[in-house]
Amino acid sequence: MSGLKPGEVNLGTSIMAVQFNGGVIIGADSRTTTGSYIANRVTDKLTEVHDTIYCCRSGSAADTQAVADIVHYYLQMYSVQNGRPTVKVAATLFQELCYQNKDNLSAGIIVAGWDKETGGTVWNIPLGGSLHRQPFAIGGSGSTYIYGYCDATYRDGMTQEQCIEFVKNSLALAMSRDGSSGGVIRMAIITEEGVKRIFIPGNELPVHWEG
Amino acid sequence: TSIGIRVKDGVVLAVEKLATAGLLADGRHIVKRAREEAQGWRDIYKMPIDGPSIANRIGDYVAAYTLYSSVRPFGCSTLIATMDNTGPKLYMVEPSGLFWGYHGAAVGKGRQVAKTEIEKLNLEEMTCREAVKHAARIIYNVHDDAKDKDFELELSWVCEESNGLHQIVPKDLAAEAEQYAKASILLT
Numbered sequence: 001m002s003g004l005k006p007g008e009v010n011l012g013t014s015i016m017a018v019q020f021n022g023g024v025i026i027g028a029d030s031r032t033t034t035g036s037y038i039a040n041r042v043t044d045k046l047t048e049v050h051d052t053i054y055c056c057r058s059g060s061a062a063d064t065q066a067v068a069d070i071v072h073y074y075l076q077m078y079s080v081q082n083g084r085p086t087v088k089v090a091a092t093l094f095q096e097l098c099y100q101n102k103d104n105l106s107a108g109i110i111v112a113g114w115d116k117e118t119g120g121t122v123w124n125i126p127l128g129g130s131l132h133r134q135p136f137a138i139g140g141s142g143s144t145y146i147y148g149y150c151d152a153t154y155r156d157g158m159t160q161e162q163c164i165e166f167v168k169n170s171l172a173l174a175m176s177r178d179g180s181s182g183g184v185i186r187m188a189i190i191t192e193e194g195v196k197r198i199f200i201p202g203n204e205l206p207v208h209w210e211g
Numbered sequence: 212t213s214i215g216i217r218v219k220d221g222v223v224l225a226v227e228k229l230a231t232a233g234l235l236a237d238g239r240h241i242v243k244r245a246r247e248e249a250q251g252w253r254d255i256y257k258m259p260i261d262g263p264s265i266a267n268r269i270g271d272y273v274a275a276y277t278l279y280s281s282v283r284p285f286g287c288s289t290l291i292a293t294m295d296n297t298g299p300k301l302y303m304v305e306p307s308g309l310f311w312g313y314h315g316a317a318v319g320k321g322r323q324v325a326k327t328e329i330e331k332l333n334l335e336e337m338t339c340r341e342a343v344k345h346a347a348r349i350i351y352n353v354h355d356d357a358k359d360k361d362f363e364l365e366l367s368w369v370c371e372e373s374n375g376l377h378q379i380v381p382k383d384l385a386a387e388a389e390q391y392a393k394a395s396i397l398l399t
Binding site: 081082088089092093095096117 | 255256257258261263264267296
């Protein structure tokens with residue numbers, strides 16, 4: 001699975017995005033590893049590609065940074081030439097890059113944001129470069145441990161506050177179980193008003209059963 | 212002569228189809244380029260190209276042919292009719308590369324008279340069905356019997372009734388419009 005070269009830095013990761021009426025909540029852990037060494041324990045995996053469009057990065061740190069930078073550039077050009085891009089436009093740009101370069105990339109990206117045409121939307125782009133619109137999406141190595149929890153907990157039509165709790169609790173569980181995820185939880189609330197960041201330090205994480 | 216009129220719920224294009232040489236080839240070349248631009252846009256953004264963008268692309272393309280001595284400018288103006296979730300739009304690109312959005316536009320030999328006729332219409336409130344009739348009438352009116360041979364009227368539209376797709380106006384409506392047009396020239 002991993003196209004990572006020896007010595008390359010890995011965003012082990014637990015990332016997540018949830019859509020609600022009026023916007024999206026995105027969240028991620030903060031651990032970057034090279035093997036078992038934690039190269040960065042306070043990483044910001046939530047990257048802006050436009051005013052109200054963000055992406056959550058998992059996989060190779062270098063690959064995802066490069067792809068996000070390219071999409072950021074394209075969206076800058078798009079916005080001066082054609083007006084505000086929709087989240088779908090951003091997601092399809094990510095998809096083009098991830099699919100056409102699938103042999104050379106190791107990038108699992110979740111694109112989420114708000115636009116006037118559709119409101120909040122979440123798009124999941126797993127390793128092969130396929131595009132999936134979903135009400136909520138999870139990604140990264142830590143996500144495997146929370147599929148059951150998320151499927152059992154998610155309900156349609158949650159409020160902004162309920163979504164924040166959902167993301168917080170899911171990521172905390174993933175970080176607790178996955179060795180490649182940990183540190184702090186970074187979240188962002190994206191609505192018509194803009195982006196509001198939330199920071200939850202390691203000692204304030206929700207605690208699930210720890211035996 | 213060719214005209215385009217943008218109304219409340221769509222855009223209607225009407226063309227006086229004559230057998231002409233030279234400039235028709237220029238027109239075909241521009242259409243080919245427009246198709247390539249539109250497809251290219253779809254490939255990248257996975258959505259249809261919007262009016263302002265395609266007009267801009269064609270404008271840039273046509274303008275490029277005015278820059279170099281080794282090529283000549285295109286010998287035709289292009290009318291572009293689009294429909295998307297922001298509404299119907301009509302653009303006209305001139306051989307210089309200049310383009311604007313229009314409510315009504317006319318190109319070709321009878322454009323002066325056609326423009327005058329279009330200005331008399333209340334386009335804001337008109338529907339596409341009405342517009343088709345008026346477009347047909349105007350083309351018949353400006354056709355110069357003395358100078359040109361017989362012509363064929365071609366009507367196309369893009370509107371809600373056509374599901375936002377550009378299509379030839381359905382036969383029954385087109386026939387009705389032509390009848391209305393022929394009747395109106397008998398009156399003048």
